[in-house]
Amino acid sequence: MFREIDEKYFYGGNDLGAVYSKEETVFKVWAPLAEEVSVRLYHKCTEEKPYRRLPMTKGKDGVWTKVVFGNLDGVYYTYKVKYCGLSEETIDIYAKSAGANGAMGMVMDMEAVNPPGWDNYKPIELESYTDAVLYELHVRDFSIDESGKFCYKGRFLAFVEGGMINASGDKIGIDHIKELGVTHVQLMPSFDYITVDETAVHKPQFNWGYDPMNFNLPEGSYSTNPFDGKTRVAEFKRLINALHTRGIGVIMDVVYNHTAQTADSCFTKTFPKYYYRMNGTTENGGYSNGSGCSNELATEKPMVRKYILDSLCFWAKEYKIDGFRFDLMGLYDKDTINEAYERLHEINPNVILYGEGWTGGASVLDGRLACMKHNARNTPNVGYFNNDFRDTVKGNNFKSKEKGYVNGASGADEFIKEVITGRIPHPQIPNLNKYAWTDTPAQSVNYVEAHDNLTLWDKLYYTNTTDSIQERIKMDKMAAALIFLSQGIPFIQAGQEFLRSKPFPGGKSFDDNSYRSPDAVNSLKWDRKSEYKDVYEYYRGLIAFRKAHSAFRMNTKEQVAANMRFLDKLPRGVTGFILTGDNELEEIIVFINPGECDVTLFAFGQYNVYVNGEKAGTEPIGTIEGNYVVSGRSVIVLGKIKAEEPCVPEE
Numbered sequence: 001m002f003r004e005i006d007e008k009y010f011y012g013g014n015d016l017g018a019v020y021s022k023e024e025t026v027f028k029v030w031a032p033l034a035e036e037v038s039v040r041l042y043h044k045c046t047e048e049k050p051y052r053r054l055p056m057t058k059g060k061d062g063v064w065t066k067v068v069f070g071n072l073d074g075v076y077y078t079y080k081v082k083y084c085g086l087s088e089e090t091i092d093i094y095a096k097s098a099g100a101n102g103a104m105g106m107v108m109d110m111e112a113v114n115p116p117g118w119d120n121y122k123p124i125e126l127e128s129y130t131d132a133v134l135y136e137l138h139v140r141d142f143s144i145d146e147s148g149k150f151c152y153k154g155r156f157l158a159f160v161e162g163g164m165i166n167a168s169g170d171k172i173g174i175d176h177i178k179e180l181g182v183t184h185v186q187l188m189p190s191f192d193y194i195t196v197d198e199t200a201v202h203k204p205q206f207n208w209g210y211d212p213m214n215f216n217l218p219e220g221s222y223s224t225n226p227f228d229g230k231t232r233v234a235e236f237k238r239l240i241n242a243l244h245t246r247g248i249g250v251i252m253d254v255v256y257n258h259t260a261q262t263a264d265s266c267f268t269k270t271f272p273k274y275y276y277r278m279n280g281t282t283e284n285g286g287y288s289n290g291s292g293c294s295n296e297l298a299t300e301k302p303m304v305r306k307y308i309l310d311s312l313c314f315w316a317k318e319y320k321i322d323g324f325r326f327d328l329m330g331l332y333d334k335d336t337i338n339e340a341y342e343r344l345h346e347i348n349p350n351v352i353l354y355g356e357g358w359t360g361g362a363s364v365l366d367g368r369l370a371c372m373k374h375n376a377r378n379t380p381n382v383g384y385f386n387n388d389f390r391d392t393v394k395g396n397n398f399k400s401k402e403k404g405y406v407n408g409a410s411g412a413d414e415f416i417k418e419v420i421t422g423r424i425p426h427p428q429i430p431n432l433n434k435y436a437w438t439d440t441p442a443q444s445v446n447y448v449e450a451h452d453n454l455t456l457w458d459k460l461y462y463t464n465t466t467d468s469i470q471e472r473i474k475m476d477k478m479a480a481a482l483i484f485l486s487q488g489i490p491f492i493q494a495g496q497e498f499l500r501s502k503p504f505p506g507g508k509s510f511d512d513n514s515y516r517s518p519d520a521v522n523s524l525k526w527d528r529k530s531e532y533k534d535v536y537e538y539y540r541g542l543i544a545f546r547k548a549h550s551a552f553r554m555n556t557k558e559q560v561a562a563n564m565r566f567l568d569k570l571p572r573g574v575t576g577f578i579l580t581g582d583n584e585l586e587e588i589i590v591f592i593n594p595g596e597c598d599v600t601l602f603a604f605g606q607y608n609v610y611v612n613g614e615k616a617g618t619e620p621i622g623t624i625e626g627n628y629v630v631s632g633r634s635v636i637v638l639g640k641i642k643a644e645e646p647c648v649p650e651e
Contacts, residue, residue: 002273002274002301005032005033005062005274006301006302006303008032008062009030009032009061009062010061010302010303011030011061011062011063011303011306012306013028013063014310015028016028016029016030016063016094016310017029017092017094017095017096017216018072018077018092018094018095018096018105018107020072020073020107020108020109020110022071022073022109023069023070023071024067024068024069024070025067025068025072025075025107026065026066026067026068027039027056027065027066027067027068027077027079027092028063028064028065029056029063029064029079029081029092029094029270030061030062030063030064030270030271030303031062031064031081031270031271032061032062032271033062033083033271034058034064034081034082034083034271035082035083035084035085036055036080036081036082036087037055037056037058037064037079037080037081037082038053038054038055038056038066038079038080039053039054039056039066039068039077039078039079039080040052040053040054040077040078040079040080040089041053041054041068041072041075041076041077042075042076042077042078042104043075043076044076044099044227045076045098045099045100045103045104045106045227045229046099046100046227047076050078053080054066054068056079072107073107073108073109073112074106074107074108074229074230075106075107076098076099076104076105076106076107076229077092077104077105077106077107078090078091078092078103078104078105079091079092079270081269081270083272088269089269090266090269090270091103091104091105091214091266092105092266093214093215093216093266093267093270093307094216094307094310095214095216095217096108096110096216096217096233096314096318097217097218097229097230097232097233098192098214098217098220098229098232099226099227099228099229100198100199100220100226100227101194101197101198101199101220101226102192102194102198102213102214102217102220105229106229106230108229108230108233110233110318112230113230113233113234113237114237115234115237115238115241117241117245118237118241118320121241121244121320123249123322123348123349123350124183124184124247124248124249124322124350125350126183126350126352127555128442128553128555129352129354129383129442129443129489130441130442130487130488130489130552130553130554130555131183131547131553132183132184132249132323132352132489132490133181133182133183133184133484133490133543133546133547134182134183134184134186134251134445134489134490134491134492135177135180135182135184135185135186135491135492135493135494136186136188136253136450136451136491136492136493136494137185137186137187137188137494138187138188138208138209138451138494138522139154139155139156139158139187139188139190139219139222139239140154140206140222140519140522140523141494141495141519141522141523141524142158142159142173142494142524143155143158143161143173143524144519144523145519145523145524145525145526147166147167147172147525147526147527148164148166148172148173148524148526149164150164150173152224154221154222155222155223155224155235156190156218156222156223156232156235156236156238156239157224157235157238157239158173159173159174159238159239159242159243160174160238160239160242161173161174162174162175162242163175166526166527166529166530167527167530168527168530169530170529170530170533172526172529174242174243174246176526176529177243177246177248178246178247178248179540180497180536180539180540180543181540181543181544181547182248182492182543183248183249183547184248184249184250184251184322184323184352185243185248185249185250185251186251186252186253186323186325186491187250187251187252187253188208188209188253188451189208189209189210189212189219189253189254189255190209190218190219190222190236190252190253191209191212191214191215191216191217191218191219191252191254191255192212192213192214192215192217192218192219192220193207193209193210193211193212193213193219193260194211194212194213194260194261195207195211195260195516196219196221197221198220198221198226199226199227201220201221201226204518204519205221206516206517206518206519206522207515207516208451208514208515208516209253209255210255210293210327210515211260211293212255212256212258212259212260213259213260213261213266214266215254215256215311216311216314216315217229217232217233218232218233218235218236219232220232222235222236223235223236236319237319240319240320240321244320249322249323249350249352250319250320250321250322250323251321251322251323251324251325251352252315252321252323252324252325253324253325253327254311254312254324254325254326254327255327255328256297256299256308256311256326256332257290257291257296257297257299257326257327257328257329257331257332258291258293258294258295258296258297258328258331259295259297260293262276262287262294262295267297274298274301274303274304275297275298275301275304275307276288276295276296276297276298277290277295277296277297277298277363277364277365278364279364288363288364288365289361289362289363290328290330290331290359290360290361290362290363290364290365291328291331291359291360291361292360292361293360296331296363296365297331299331299332299333299336299365300333300335300336300365300369305333305335305336305339308336308340309336309339309340309343312324312340312343312344313343313344313347316344316347316348316351317347320348321351322348322350322351322352323351323352323353323354324340324344324351324352324353324355325354325355326353326354326355326356326371327355327356328355328356328358328359328360329355329356329357329358329371329382329384330356330357330358330359330363330370330371330372330373331359331360331363331365331370332355332370332371333365333369333370333371334369334370334371334375334378334379335369337353337371337379337382338378338379338381338382340353341353341379341381341382352383353381353382353383354382354383354384354385354445354489355371355382355383355384355385356384356385357371357372357373357374357375357376357384357385358372358373358387359372373385373386373387373437374437376437376438376443377437377438377439380439380440380443382443383442383443383444383445383489384437384438384443384444384445385445385447385450385491386419386422386423386444386445386446386447386488388418388419388423389419389423389444389446389447389448389482389486389488390447390448391404392404392405392412392415392416392418392419393405393406393416393419393448393479393482393483394406394407394448394456394459394460394463394479395407395409395459395463397452397453397454398453400454400459400462400463400512401462401463402463403463403464405482405592405594406475406476406478406479406482406594406633407459407460407463407464407472407475407594408463408464408594412594413572413573413574413575413594416482416575416592417429417566417575417577418431418432418435419446419482419486420482420485420486420487420575420577421441421486421487421560421564422438422440422441422443422444422446422486422487422488422560423436423437423438423444423488424436424438424439424440424441424444424487424557424560425439425557425561426557426560426561426564427561428565428566429566439556439557440555440556440557441487441488441489441554441555441560442488442489442555444487444488444489445488445489445491446482446483446486446488446489446490446491447483447490447491447492447493448479448482448483449492449493449496449500450491450493451493451514452513453512453513454502454510454512455493455495455496455500455501455502455510456476456479456496457472457476457496457499457500457501458501458502458503458510458512460472460475460476461510462510471633473499473532473534473535474613474632474633474634475594475633476499476535477535477538477613477634477635478592478594478633478634478635480492480496480497480538480539480542481542481592481611481616481635481637482592482635483542484542484543484545484546484552485542485546485552485590485611485635485637486552487552487553487554487560487564490543490546492539494524495524495525495528496539497529497535497536497539497540498528498529498531498532498533498535498536499528499532499535500524500525500528502514502517502521502522503521504521534614537615537616538614538615538616541611541615541616541617541618542611542616544616544617544618545610545611545616545617545618545637548584548618549582549583549584549585549588550581550582550583550584551563551579551580551581551582551583551585551588552579554581559581562580562581563579563580563581564577564578564579565577565578567589570591570601571593571595571599572595573593573594573595574591574592574593574594574595574599574630575591575592576589576590576591576592577589577590584639584641584642585639585640585641585642586640586641586642586643587639587640588637588638588639588640589603589607589637589638589639590635590636590637590638591630591635591636592635593630593631593632593633593634593635593636594633595632595633596632596633597632598629598630598631598632599629599630599632600627600628600629600630601627601628601629601630602626602627602628603624603625603626603627603628603638605625605640606623606624606625606640607623607624607625607638607639607640608620608622608623608638608639608640608641609621609622609623609624609636609637609638610637610638610639611635611636611637612631612634612635612636612637613631613633613634613635613636616637620639624638
């Protein structure tokens with residue numbers, strides 16, 4: 001049935017929702033099988049009865065339309081849609097803002113709330129995705145802890161609070177992010193989600209936000225007034241503007257793979273079952289549940305695909321978003337994601353796209369069409385989280401006591417070579433010719449920690465409980481070095497740079513799924529920056545070194561094959577490689593020694609040391625020639641400065 005609907009009623013216009021002007025607002029909703037549709041207007045989002053009920057007219061393309069004359073700026077609205085004699089009231093799936101708890105959409109003049117300097121935005125330029133340094137951050141985590149002393153705790157506006165320091169006088173907040181040197185902040189879901197009650201924002205409530213309600217408007221609990229739809233829009237734009245003015249891009253974590261509600265969702269009320277994948281050969285089967293959340297959106301259906309593309313383009317245009325991270329991208333079909341890349345790059349050629357190349361359960365989507373990691377070549381302009389990298393470096397993510405390369409796993413040195421390349425074919429690694437899932441490092445998002453599962457620091461506690469804190473810090477620094485010195489796109493979770501931890505009360509066990517845990521578990525403890533200042537400075541130095549040297553940011557398998565050579569005949573467990581083709585250095589040599597004992601190596605020539613087990617940065621921290629020592633559980637990076645071109649005097 002739905003295939004016939006798509007053929008007969010597909011609507012390609014870009015004007016669904018409420019299109020506002022001071023003279024009139026045009027309401028349009030696609031509901032081709034509805035018996036009746038009306039738009040209902042409210043002065044306040046708390047009103048139970050509308051002040052106007054206006055019938056809409058159905059067009060041949062299945063779009064119901066109503067033009068309302070006059071200035072409706074600030075007016076709330078819903079649709080009442082009738083199927084099989086039963087009418088349901090719902091928010092517009094294209095609503096651009098809403099009242100408390102997202103029940104009513106709002107008509108508003110979006111430009112009127114733009115912050116000063118909004119139009120001066122210049123996109124964060126990237127020659128390749130590998131130029132990016134990604135920093136995952138939850139809006140509430142950022143400012144809710146007492147160590148922060150923010151005025152706007154847990155709110156969007158905490159990001160505009162400059163000059164913030166912790167108890168030791170170190171920079172925190174947005175100044176910390178700028179000081180660290182990352183290029184992009186990935187905001188965990190900041191669109192409107194369902195589990196936090198926006199009418200009780202002063203009550204402690206927490207959720208990661210992977211329970212979508214309204215995809216095209218900001219989350220109200222992060223605003224200072226969820227009852228006013230203009231406030232959430234204005235304050236989210238101020239957050240984005242604050243980051244942009246500091247030269248930092250903003251990436252949205254988007255969750256179009258499912259909705260928090262199914263039978264009661266605004267999509268179901270607008271057009272029952274159409275927006276979801278159904279089991280079986282007819283639309284009468286149950287809902288496919290590849291998300292693990294009771295449903296999944298049918299991205300391959302033309303009007304669902306259009307909705308997702310319209311939404312992405314809206315965020316890119318209206319909010320100047322610099323990139324998108326797709327949750328459970330294995331539930332998206334490749335044509336939708338490839339078209340998203342094309343459409344978004346017409347708006348901003350520097351937009352970055354990446355996501356999770358897996359699902360949360362079995363899906364009816366044809367596996368050949370799905371954006372799974374092993375299908376990455378089908379979406380060549382999209383990055384994928386490299387769980388091979390994660391598990392090789394620190395051990396299996398789902399087995400708390402299983403070790404990886406940096407924390408003592410034996411025999412991991414061969415596997416580490418595979419992930420250092422960005423998991424692409426390499427002439428020195430025969431396995432990669434068969435098992436590589438991509439041909440470009442620009443598709444490999446390299447990470448060891450994200451919001452899911454244990455933090456790296458907590459994982460190291462479980463795997464190396466008997467080791468001292470100092471020894472585990474060495475392991476953490478090695479993991480960081482591997483993230484920033486490997487080919488691919490580096491990604492860290494906020495607070496990883498000062499050993500973020502999520503302990504349960506008592507501190508002897510740790511939360512590996514804190515999606516609704518209290519602030520005491522999830523918040524960023526800003527005093528840890530000073531407590532572990534050497535770790536922070538190490539991360540900062542690694543980021544600066546990577547950004548200064550193009551040899552770590554190669555983009556093709558041909559570049560990597562020509563300019564990256566692994567060294568053999570090294571002590572057991574030690575990994576070493578040479579990089580050429582750098583913009584600054586003639587040659588870069590990297591050695592990683594995960595063993596407890598120091599090893600002595602020999603250098604043919606004189607090299608500057610830029611990274612060792614203690615420090616990292618763009619300035620040399622020493623010089624070596626001949627024999628030198630790589631300390632246990634550490635990394636060393638050597639660089640040979642390019643010889644200056646001889647000066648030929650003019651005749």
